Amino acid sequence: MFRSIGIALGILITFTATSKADLLIGVAGPITGGNAAFGAQLQKGAEMAVADINAAGGVNGEQIKLKIDDDASDPKQGISVANGFVADGVRFVVGHFNAGISIPASEIYAENGILEVTPATTKPNYTERGMWNTFRTCGRDDQQSVVAAKYITKHFAGANIAIVHDKTPGGQGLADETRRVLNESGLKEVAYEGVNFGEKDFSSLIGKLKNANVKLVYWGGMHTEAGLLIRQMKDQGLSATLMSGDGIVSNELPSIAGEAVVGTLHTFGPDPTLDADNKDVVARFRAQGFNPEAYTLYSYAAVQVIAGAAAAAGSNDPQTVARAMHEKGPFKTVLGGIAFDDKGDPKLPGFVVYQWIKDADGHLTFKPAAE
Template sequence: MKKSLLSAVALSAMVAFSGTAWADILVGVAGPLTGPNAAFGAQLQKGAEQAAADINAAGGINGEQIKIVLGDDVSDPKQGVSVANKFVADGVKFVVGHFNSGVSIPASEVYAENGIVQITPASTNPNYTERGLWNTFRTCGRDDQQGAVAGAYIAANFKDAKVAVIHDKTPYGQGLADETKKALNAAGVTESVYEGINAGDKDFSALIAKMKDAGVSMIYYGGLHTEFGLLERQAADQGLKATFMSGDGIVSNELASIAGDAVDGTLMTFAPDPRKNPAAKELVEKFRAAGFEPEAYTLYSYAALQVIAEAAKAAGSTDGQAVAEAIKAKGPFATAIGELSFDEKGDITRPDYVMYTWKKNAEGKYDYVQNP
């Protein structure tokens, strides 16, 4: 009798444990949660966590609840691969991330080999979706689209300027700078200076001196806000009067704290601000009530998990291959950043880059405002 009772208890425990295991769909959220780019990692994390909470409250995915598993890649490709392998070991089925293209690209190989769908809210290098992998998607645009907008704008609005094209030697930064250079050259503009700096550099005196000697008055930068802000501040301190432009890698309010007043007038390409979408009004207010401003990629991360959830429902399955096929075939999906459809490569079908200018707002703080 005692043996039967123990067996029954053990069986009940096994059923309870199995029920818990089966009731969770593990979604990895990967990005630079620490380090100089942690502001972007926070955007990816907060966006996905809020999306998971809202989807779970509405019944989850096919009756199962989402559980978020975090992975800190500190913007390092090797660490990103380590995070990817840990996600595989943990049983993660879907990934929202990574932030950097140079991390997303190698990590995606690990995910592809292990049946995991990856949707990045932020990695814009074309190679991410150009390699023919079945599992790579993004809710953002591509650098060839963004560079075309930037190059055309410079050619049209700075016709007599001597232009410098600077990048940080990363797949994202150099890729974006090169796409902008390509568009400039196609419009008949030849850059006066083309240089690469190293991510993490803090002293740009030699580069600034070179640009001053060349008479540069328009500087395009491919890279992230950390180095860009220092470059702007030091250029102003050293008397280089030029207009600065960059892309979506500087979409962080941290830029103003790094560059100071030198950020005033900075031009920037990014998608139309999703916070201004009337359909996202309640969601934006929810983030703000929690003390987090959902700028830049926050809503892109939220949208990535929405797409995963809706595609899994459409497929009636959480199998990676089935969900990937549904993402491509079952759109458009209603998301926090608008309706999204995907092509066979995994790119969104709407290219949407516009120009912004950094300027002081009514509170006296610098912010980016979409150009009319």
């Protein structure tokens, strides 16, 4: 008798908790592992956006609840996370970080009525498959590669260039896009190499680059390997500049590369932390001891566009929200007003080239590079 009452009470409590959860959004990224810095950006950005939106009344009368899960930048674990979101009743996903996870996970989400907004997957194919549920708040590799190639042809004309990638879909995808644009502009690399993701010893590669008298290394990959490559190039006497894309935009890069990072180049969008309209939100992140670099505000914006489109549609149904994201907008976000094209790509300002420097206070940081 008492056991039956206990079970019934437990069911009632579970039902009540679920009903009060209202709108369940999943956040997925590398919370652990070598890319954990980026996972933290996705998590912290989404958490603050949800707190702010809930404080303002939520979405169509519903409060948002987040479910955070760790894909560890591992495709198998990413699929497990996606299936877990389905089982838990998640309706929207902010994530993933890596293209090799975002793309297959999006297929699981599409089959189960879940809309995905990635703050960080830049591989073009993510939105090129004609799917109803794929959106991003970041740019694309075929956009940043054009900006990178233009900079390279202007500032490294006549120099020997090498292209190196980490063999991942995202890293190699960016390297190949940049290679294509450079080749089309008449610049041919003297070396094209792939290294294993997680590689720590680049001696053999650096030897090849030295023999080829390389002056610029274009890197398609993450900051962890890039930092080691930069430091080892310096230690082994290779006087070459490393340039990369969004994957190295982390304050962890100089902690790995040391002062050898000075001069390193990368592409990324205009820095939203410098926007006066974001002064308050940036200050609140920093008050929590978190620097909202790189994809933090892109994740914040991903939650904002979901909420904005849902409000515009008057519905929290993911497919209805997806139609509103395509048809309505721009939606107000920390990145500015975002409207989406028919593929799910945002209409945002283009990429900027940044250069790592040592500032007057001795800090290693980056600023827009001289044009």
